[in-house]
Amino acid sequence: MTERVAIIDLGSNSARLIVMTIYHNGAYNLVYNQKETVRLSEGMTETGILTRDAMWRAVGTLKVFAHMCELVKVDKILAVATAAVRNAKNGAEFIDLVHQHTGIPLKVISGENEARFGYTGIINTIDIEDALLFDLGGGSTEITLVKNRQSVKVFSIPFGAVNLTEKFASQDKISESQLTAMREYIVNHLAKLPWLKRLGLPLVGVGGTARNIAKMDQKRKNYPFPKVHNYRFGLMAFEELWRELTKTSLTQRRKYPGLSSERADIIIAGTTIVKSLADISQATNIMVSGCGVREGMFLEYYLSKQQSSVIIPDILLHSTRNMLLFYKGNEPHADHVAKLADTMFEKWQPILRLTGRDRHLLRVAALLHDIGITINYYDHARHSAYLVENARLFGLTHREQMLVAVVAGWHNGPAAKYVRNKIYNEFLDQHNWQTARKLALLLALAEGLEATQLGLVQDVEPSITGNQALLKLITSDPVSIERQAASAHRKWFKKELGFELIIE
């Protein structure tokens, strides 16, 4: 049966609620997301005590969350509190207060567990082998060293964007000396971690500060797609951004393009932590993940029902399958088209001249080519393209996702209208378009051979002789509809690959 899981994450700066639905076929998706700025740690830097005001603000927000959980009939609530409550002398009192007034079983988690959830969220949604992860919150920063997708070192730094701001950067405009003091403070802390030095790895960040850095960089570059997850940029760009921010007043920052005004006061401390991490570890570039602790908590829960490891072996295939299940696609048809297309890819590789990566992209496009039916059967190829473009597919760069969208959209043949689409053109160059056309050709042939969706063409044996590409159909039926549908692409085949297509 359908199960609804709520995840509540009460940080030092904000409180967040997400609700995930797990459908009976195993597909899952995010159905609700709410963020409220609570500033729970406000005023506790000196005393180490959560103030009465802050506690009541948090209880008020959690009441609203509890109400929502009831309303959408949540089956399970997983609620955690991080640094602020962890470090507060009156943390236990606060937990009681929350339970009494909201019924939410809030659990304080250690810095290590927080890091682990963040790691789980990232490793299953971004395709990385080795990297340095950071989860920069209001009151702590969790860092994790990842090698071969395994977490090998974990550390929780006891400061984040909020408490570091209170300590060093609460002025309207930070002074040069305060900035130096803050940097020294951070560097001294990080010096205790010798394994951090000169790693030479990508720096992958989650949390509000990381997301806002990505958004600001996107604004500066006029990035054509509003997506933060798996956004990558260079250190020069980040350095420039950081320098500029340190010279602004609070009023200027409130209007800074891409920066949320609620974060204007704490962004300098936040970016300075990132800057220090990048410097010390000699990061190669910065990547931002939209998935962190909350997604990690959900995935630990979800995966625990199916496997013992929290690592999904192939995140691209997993998320593709999840999309196919979610949109209730015809799985046997999708699998069969993917298989036929893949065989053609393999056997015609000498004339296709594509890469192994392209083969993965073809598989994703083939599995998802029909999901647009959920929007409207008519013109569904175009809708499949839109869904792929905007889907929560993991393990693809933004550019690859656009390319897969185009291929899925062309599963009946290439249509000029996609070429005119501004977004696609901003991501795809001449070579990418050529790749898309070749992959779409294979997909269209496979789709033609599955025109009746009955699996009548059991398999194909593609080969090459002289300037002819032969496609032998393995079938025990007449398959006239399938043959005709595939033959319709012979002209395109000739144009694209320069070979005569013979269907036997």
Added chain:
Amino acid sequence: MTERVAIIDLGSNSARLIVMTIYHNGAYNLVYNQKETVRLSEGMTETGILTRDAMWRAVGTLKVFAHMCELVKVDKILAVATAAVRNAKNGAEFIDLVHQHTGIPLKVISGENEARFGYTGIINTIDIEDALLFDLGGGSTEITLVKNRQSVKVFSIPFGAVNLTEKFASQDKISESQLTAMREYIVNHLAKLPWLKRLGLPLVGVGGTARNIAKMDQKRKNYPFPKVHNYRFGLMAFEELWRELTKTSLTQRRKYPGLSSERADIIIAGTTIVKSLADISQATNIMVSGCGVREGMFLEYYLSKQQSSVIIPDILLHSTRNMLLFYKGNEPHADHVAKLADTMFEKWQPILRLTGRDRHLLRVAALLHDIGITINYYDHARHSAYLVENARLFGLTHREQMLVAVVAGWHNGPAAKYVRNKIYNEFLDQHNWQTARKLALLLALAEGLEATQLGLVQDVEPSITGNQALLKLITSDPVSIERQAASAHRKWFKKELGFELIIE
């Protein structure tokens, strides 16, 4: 439980299968659609007998359909045969043959029943009061006179695009004398129907000929949206198209923009029937429906479980509600936002200066503003716009559907990116954009007041005093989140309407 219904429609020219799914919450949608050209009536004009070849072609195609029904686990098959079988001397033999080889319980329906199904399909998907409907098939043409949405006259003309072609237009290029003979033949037949003369009503067509006429006209006009249903055009344009077609050879027609090559041979006979109907009835314009017999059959089945009439009272609201259910939207939230927005529309009408029609559009946008969550929670307003733009919403013109899409997409405030979208700009003029902004403003305010989705702001009492627009909130809670979210639009309110918004 989920129910799957297959509808099979075996005409003189083509065989069609659609599969509709009815979900447990009552939502329904089209999940599969297949069309095969069978030409069942081929060669029977002189003998009145279905040929052996034609019968076996049909049986082969129906076998494929039966296979598919099994594969997708169809619960019910509704299968009808029309003119070709109806008129054939060996029709009964054919029905047996089909049953024996495919198991499909094919039922021959009368011209009147065929007309009724077509009427049901049109009247529930196009917003018309009075019109002349025609369903132009391969072997017959059903016409229905509609007054106040009721079918008041029905007639089945015993010829359609295929048999009329065999009689008059089987040459490569039709001669002037043959064209005249064909027109006289049609007109003589229609002369028997005195009620047809000088009706002065819109002519609404379904069937392949009608759809192809729409597509050809769209190509000529470079129409920016690939949608045929509810497409409207003038008689001058149709007349021009018809004249041009009568002067072409078959080879030219096979490449004619917008015309399906399979229909190139029979399009002249088809369009000439339409031309005669338009002339005699003095039609005001032509409209095309993408929904006809098959949708009518489905709706009769679907509606019979809920009501005695086959007429849906409000097709716009019905299809909107169907979308909301299909995308599993949060209904209480959607209804509450729609209610709040509607109250503001009503009470602020003196400063909004919008029409009653705009009020309906606001309601649709409000009900559907969140459906984009199904694609991706992040950026879901943009996805809602895409879904509305492409949804099977009935009772809206294409322009209105684009306008509703923009309003739904702006439910958190106006974003410039929609303005840049080529399709929207082709449909919406300055005035439409202004309307969209005003409606979006009301929607955004209502959405703000429902920020926690808890219905805490039970109602609003909008009023106007001097240059201030007052919005009194009826609530028994503090609603600080809601108040803040709505207040964020005060600047926009002032800019759009010139009034100061005061939330009390």
